[in-house]
Amino acid sequence: MHVIVLLRMVPDVVEELEIAPEGNALDLDALRMILSESDDHALEQALLLKERHGGRVTVLAPDAPEVDDALFTALAKGADRAIKITGLDASLTARGLGHACRQVLASTPGLMPADLILTGAQAFSDLDAVIAPLLAYHLGLPHVGIVSHVSVNPAAGSVTVLREYAGGVRAEFEVPLPGVIGIQSAEKPPRYVPVAKVRAAMKSQKIETAGVPVMADGGNALIQVTGMLKPEAAGHAEMLEGSPEEVAGRICDILAARGLLQEVR
Amino acid sequence: MGAVTSAADVSCPTSLGDLFQSEEGRKVLTCIQCGVCAGTCPYGDVMDYPPRRIIAMLRAGMLEKVFSSESLLACVACYACMAKCPRGIRLTEVLLPLIKEQTLLRLPELPAELQKALQNTLRYGNPMGESSRKRAAWVKTAGVPVRILAEDPRPADVLWFVECYASYYPRGQACSRATARLFDALGANFAILGNEEKCAGECGRLTWEPGLYETLMDYNMAVFQKYQFREVITSCPHAHNAFKNRYPLLGFNWELDVTMRYFARRLEQLKPRLTRKLGYTVTYHDSCCLGRQNEFYEEPRALLRALPGVKLLEMTHHRINALCCGGGGGGMWLDTYYKSKGYERLSERRAKEAVATGADVLAVSCPYEVSRFEDALKVLGQDKKMIVRDVVELLAEAMEV
Amino acid sequence: MEGGIWVLAEQWRGRLSDVTYELLALGRELADGLGVPLQAVLLGQGVKELAGTLGAADAVLYADHAGLNSSLPEPFAEALAQLATSRKPRAILIPLTNVSAGIGSLLGERLQVPIVNFCKEVLLKDGRMEAQCVLYGGKIEASIVASCEPVIFGILSGGRPAEKGRSAAVPAVEEAAVDLPASPVLFKRFVEPEAGDVDLGAQDALVGVGRGIQSQDNLELAENLAQALGGAVCGSRPVVDQGWLPLARQVGKSGLTVKPKLYVAAGISGAPEHAEGMREAGLIIAINSDPGAPIFNLAHYGVVGDALDLLPALSEAIQARKG
Numbered sequence: 001m002h003v004i005v006l007l008r009m010v011p012d013v014v015e016e017l018e019i020a021p022e023g024n025a026l027d028l029d030a031l032r033m034i035l036s037e038s039d040d041h042a043l044e045q046a047l048l049l050k051e052r053h054g055g056r057v058t059v060l061a062p063d064a065p066e067v068d069d070a071l072f073t074a075l076a077k078g079a080d081r082a083i084k085i086t087g088l089d090a091s092l093t094a095r096g097l098g099h100a101c102r103q104v105l106a107s108t109p110g111l112m113p114a115d116l117i118l119t120g121a122q123a124f125s126d127l128d129a130v131i132a133p134l135l136a137y138h139l140g141l142p143h144v145g146i147v148s149h150v151s152v153n154p155a156a157g158s159v160t161v162l163r164e165y166a167g168g169v170r171a172e173f174e175v176p177l178p179g180v181i182g183i184q185s186a187e188k189p190p191r192y193v194p195v196a197k198v199r200a201a202m203k204s205q206k207i208e209t210a211g212v213p214v215m216a217d218g219g220n221a222l223i224q225v226t227g228m229l230k231p232e233a234a235g236h237a238e239m240l241e242g243s244p245e246e247v248a249g250r251i252c253d254i255l256a257a258r259g260l261l262q263e264v265r
Numbered sequence: 266m267g268a269v270t271s272a273a274d275v276s277c278p279t280s281l282g283d284l285f286q287s288e289e290g291r292k293v294l295t296c297i298q299c300g301v302c303a304g305t306c307p308y309g310d311v312m313d314y315p316p317r318r319i320i321a322m323l324r325a326g327m328l329e330k331v332f333s334s335e336s337l338l339a340c341v342a343c344y345a346c347m348a349k350c351p352r353g354i355r356l357t358e359v360l361l362p363l364i365k366e367q368t369l370l371r372l373p374e375l376p377a378e379l380q381k382a383l384q385n386t387l388r389y390g391n392p393m394g395e396s397s398r399k400r401a402a403w404v405k406t407a408g409v410p411v412r413i414l415a416e417d418p419r420p421a422d423v424l425w426f427v428e429c430y431a432s433y434y435p436r437g438q439a440c441s442r443a444t445a446r447l448f449d450a451l452g453a454n455f456a457i458l459g460n461e462e463k464c465a466g467e468c469g470r471l472t473w474e475p476g477l478y479e480t481l482m483d484y485n486m487a488v489f490q491k492y493q494f495r496e497v498i499t500s501c502p503h504a505h506n507a508f509k510n511r512y513p514l515l516g517f518n519w520e521l522d523v524t525m526r527y528f529a530r531r532l533e534q535l536k537p538r539l540t541r542k543l544g545y546t547v548t549y550h551d552s553c554c555l556g557r558q559n560e561f562y563e564e565p566r567a568l569l570r571a572l573p574g575v576k577l578l579e580m581t582h583h584r585i586n587a588l589c590c591g592g593g594g595g596g597m598w599l600d601t602y603y604k605s606k607g608y609e610r611l612s613e614r615r616a617k618e619a620v621a622t623g624a625d626v627l628a629v630s631c632p633y634e635v636s637r638f639e640d641a642l643k644v645l646g647q648d649k650k651m652i653v654r655d656v657v658e659l660l661a662e663a664m665e666v
Numbered sequence: 667m668e669g670g671i672w673v674l675a676e677q678w679r680g681r682l683s684d685v686t687y688e689l690l691a692l693g694r695e696l697a698d699g700l701g702v703p704l705q706a707v708l709l710g711q712g713v714k715e716l717a718g719t720l721g722a723a724d725a726v727l728y729a730d731h732a733g734l735n736s737s738l739p740e741p742f743a744e745a746l747a748q749l750a751t752s753r754k755p756r757a758i759l760i761p762l763t764n765v766s767a768g769i770g771s772l773l774g775e776r777l778q779v780p781i782v783n784f785c786k787e788v789l790l791k792d793g794r795m796e797a798q799c800v801l802y803g804g805k806i807e808a809s810i811v812a813s814c815e816p817v818i819f820g821i822l823s824g825g826r827p828a829e830k831g832r833s834a835a836v837p838a839v840e841e842a843a844v845d846l847p848a849s850p851v852l853f854k855r856f857v858e859p860e861a862g863d864v865d866l867g868a869q870d871a872l873v874g875v876g877r878g879i880q881s882q883d884n885l886e887l888a889e890n891l892a893q894a895l896g897g898a899v900c901g902s903r904p905v906v907d908q909g910w911l912p913l914a915r916q917v918g919k920s921g922l923t924v925k926p927k928l929y930v931a932a933g934i935s936g937a938p939e940h941a942e943g944m945r946e947a948g949l950i951i952a953i954n955s956d957p958g959a960p961i962f963n964l965a966h967y968g969v970v971g972d973a974l975d976l977l978p979a980l981s982e983a984i985q986a987r988k989g
Contacts, residue, residue, distance in 0.1 A: 015398065016958075017802060019806075124801060125801060129774065144851055145768050162857065164920045165678070167923075171857065173853055176850050182768075189377060189380075191375075192369075192383065194370065194474060194476050195474060199480070223781075223782055223811070224812075226810065226811055228809075231806075237962045237968030238966065247971070248979040248982065252984055254967060255984070260895075261984065601881040604883050605882075
């Protein structure tokens, strides 16, 4: 089976995020980018499906700083083909990307048909939309998002997925293929790939590029960020300081004052 | 047994395929199957394939079975087997890393903590996953000036390679502050790489990940070559290992030492300043890298004996027989895995020995050991009876400002 | 009723979730500020009687269709699109929860109108709606305006107490017809979480552990504290994903919402997905080694430090205090 995985780079929050001088965007120079966590899970799920059912995995990602690393890592993990989408505006939103992907999927040879298109269920930078349902909408394909389990029914030409709701409840759906699935978490945590393998992939494999035929705007003009700030936190916690023993003592005082240290019956 | 110190490993094979092309590799075949390696290994009783069996499997053409086993996850790279091998086979440095590399390629799943540590080291230059931009943050609280070469690139006498735990962990930072004070007291012309510094990578090499190690070596060598200095002094024995054994292959040719020895060699100069009476009974834990691997047994003891009011006691296993804290070879990030297998924690085994001496202080000289032994003492409920201090911390403590 | 503010009532498995009332409270403020009606939109099959609790709105628009029984976003988005096309609301507020996930995105694309996600607040500034959004796991706040209407706002839960959106008033209910295609996706069944040994919802005290606990080993420290407090241990998603705690102990967006008297958050960053599940706890004490962790904005008391040191210290202190 052919699985396409859409990967995206998002700001790495291990580093301090800085606001650009204009005050309504992140300072891109201060930023490091990392693969969006649920996209990493989507890739892992695709690789698991390939291991179980054979076939190939194509990874697709819009151009961004450090994306080459992510694509070569995907190849080293077992993806068969990596395509970088170029010519997109740096400020492209999720909606714009949805349009761009539709064009790239249609115009890049050998990409479609695919049996499954996987992507992360949500990225914490997606201000204007969630991409999985949009992609399905544009492609006219069935979709289920927030999925934590995927199994293939080869005879029926469908996949069975578990989608998450609230309170730990999940629902089982059958999705006819081809379809789009938004992955929340793969069945196993994303695998490790030795650095030597990634370095080998960098030497022996190539990342293809695909330009977008028409400059996709869809969504860019619809919303405008007027300001950005790092929350000072209205209602910040009262911070307790000192050695662990001192802090523990203070907390006991606080709990006692609220009657929370009653003996349990 | 003789010294296990090794000069730059030009004779060392870098892959299993090259094993028999090199002298050290061929030496593996001189094994007499005596089993001293398995007997002295701290986890020898839980390993399916201790070194003796690995070599037997190699001879029988059955290495694939070894690669498919999780056995090597129990190797903490403590050099005990290598130190005791009557044939002088460089097990820990030559054979075991190659086996580990192949094992990692076949492991269906790496233990999560270890995976995270390796990924973090690649991405952020430290296993904790902290921002590289915060690596030199501790300098602000050092109490003495600490020059960062990126800000002030004038030549230095000493390049102090601080390393990860000493930069990011509170206990490590305490030791770094002590080290800085000592350098300052000696009037040394020293500087650090600050945020440009990344893990030396030694734990990658002995921990299954030569590719990670190479990436870090390439990076660090490029940074070294930007600056001028005479000597590299490091707080981390593992980094010392790396610089001594592998970095020369990439051109590392500076003088090299560890902070403990640097200060021990200047004890006469420091002695007049060591005026605070400590009154501790101390037992010293020989770290694997400084002890068995380099035979730096006397220097830390001389240093400790020079501290006013300090009495030195030895544990049952000391010097070449010291018991590893369990942090090497990836062990630092495998505690959950070991627990799941029901293995006793090596740090607890060793901490019990330390407590048995009746000493107040367990003195160490490797950053891993501070957190591992403090943890172990807590678990054993002995943390009020015994504290853990780096030798350098004790030295600074004895020195009145 | 044209030009109003719409709130999508979150109807799932025949019940309305609390977040519906939070959105009604927000919607009421916007509607009053703009001088327009507030309309609750209730979609489902055979759930008309739920409209009775939506009295905070001026009216309820109800559409009944078998396709709205599906727990999937596509039918809901399509139904809303049809209703909105003829009735032209100015804004549509949709909860950002697992249940309603995707509806806003599909609706906005279908109508070719602006969508703004991660809203913790929507304010009126000079008669214009401005959203305050939370990005990057809580590390950045952004102000957003839209270029045209209707605007689809994806609203995070926890912005207002649900009580503010409840009313004894009985609203007028208008029924409307929608035309929905058959869904290609087949619902098979719901999978309930395994009955946990512990009912988190019944606990007075919870100790929540996150990634900062570092390894499964250290859970013991949290267990000890929970025992000392007479409560139980729960965890954020990453901890459950790793298998350190069972699914039944997960607190947050995909897990449980809890309101204990005391919640000690150990090594939890406080990203919205988890915060959603515990923000209404009576007293929140957070321990995290990162002084910038968003949990400190949520907690009443905070400690910057290593949970692995503080948990045992706290257990000991409590045992000593209890005597």
